Amino acid sequence: MSQKRRQSTFYALIMLLMTSLVSCSAAPIEEEITRKAMPVDMSGHWEIDFAKSDNLQDQLNAVGRQIRREAARRERLAKEGQGFAGGPLPGRRDLLTLARLAEIITEPSLLEIIQATGRTRVKRENSFALVCETDGSAIAVTTDLLGEQRCGWDDSQLFFMLTLQEGLEVTHRLSRSEEGEVLLLVTSVETPGTRFPLVVSQFFKRYDPDNLGFRCERSLTKGKVCTTR
């Protein structure tokens, strides 16, 4: 080993030692949940692009593979006589529950986003709107009869975290492409039975409802009302 190489190895060891000393003495670094809010304009009408969006079956298979890997890891650890932390792995029935819930939650294929000062509404066809009242400075927490919603801007992404009774957790994260023509909605569904979230990515593209020649609006009081353009 040349002197130069020995020297560099020495410095590397010193650096490693210093780094470990610093990390031992420093206070625990608080993980930042969100980044600085950088709201972007997502307003408009959006329709799902099925070709680009995730297939639920594929996502479920991915979770299945994740669980199998975890099962294999635990088996290996058990054989080596080492213990492992963690509850029981989800079974087939739990996965089916997760898939069926995700199917319901990700059903809307049309979105209308309305952004005003301090309030963003993501209206979803045949479902409830995701509403966030925030100026971007903090996470908005709203508590309802059946659960809690946290929402806000994480950099340029708008997120909604729903924690409902029975431990059902649903997270929606919306982001818009640079050119503003594509919207990505990532939905994560998790139940206490699975602990492995099922994540579904859906791509949406802009559409002009007026180009259809008619527009339909559904309301509870008036039902579905369609008007020609």
Add this chain to the structure above:
Amino acid sequence: MHHALIKNRSIHQINGQLLILFAAFSSSLTNAFAAPQSPDSEREKSAILVASSERGVVTLTSDLDIGITISSDIPLQSGTAMEGAFRETEAQLLGAKQRRVFENAGQWGVVRLYPQPSLIPQLMLDMVVLQSDGRQLRVHAMLTGVHGDTLLSDTYLDYASSEGVLTADNEDPFTDLFHRIHNDVATKVSLMPESEDYLRQLSFLRYAQQLAPQAFEAYLSREGESWHLLRAPAEQDPMYQRISKLREYELLFVDTIDEQLTSALREIDTAYRLWLRASKEQLDWLEKRRARGVNAEGLADDSAFARHQAVYAAYRSLKIHEQELFELVLDLESESRSTALEIEETVVTLEGTLEQQYREWREALAKIMMLENVF
């Protein structure tokens, strides 16, 4: 008629959570009408549980005018501005329902909804909505005479009588509460010793004294919160005529706002009833689940999917109803932000909330009064 009394507590169990009821009273009662304000403890006393049939009309023939003000003191659940706007509109809607009961009774003078307490009507009914969730409606009502006496101060509690009532299109689930308040007001008024003429004069002079204190102080005397009429001015008195004109202007404002609100509230009423029904259904469902939760075997019968799906479906349903209602409220809010009125060939445009517009209007009237006094 069955009147059961139940204990009203400082802490009420609402929607499974303990919520402290903020009983701070509206601070808007700042004008001269203000009777001794209802302290927190006033609403904490026993609530009158409204029976299912309160339609019996108390026999009373009175031409006294009644003014109704209403506000909401319901703690916001979600804490959003949308919910806040909804609760304000809900209070207006309930006030309009109360007014209809007075009008339909056909035994009163003019019944108006006022943005703030006024000295124009001889009786002022100040209502505060304390709870409204589709299952229960709790309202505090305080009736004050223009002489300054508090004639009634009670909290009323009504339960939606049955699921059937909530599904009927023409029936309001809490109409009994409004009838009960009406009947209690009628009973109290029938016991008043003052004549209608006396109260009308007093009302006019207290209004006049508010606008021109020095000109009218000799007509009134005050003992504590009670006002007495010493003598009446001549109707030919130019000052009397000016005050009459200003009073008409104020009523013009109140009636213009009233017309705007009435048509808007009619539109909201259907969505409001659907929301009441949805809210009641969710509360009933939650209660059943809590009751079943005690019995672990009962819960085990449900599959995990069924339980999660039920929770999500319930949340979805409640949100859909709530959002439709909130959107209507937001539309209403944006529509009723400005009012144009014509007085003496001049159009006055008022902006802001009803309370702001009313304040602005009163200030404009006071200015007119001052100018007329100068010349």
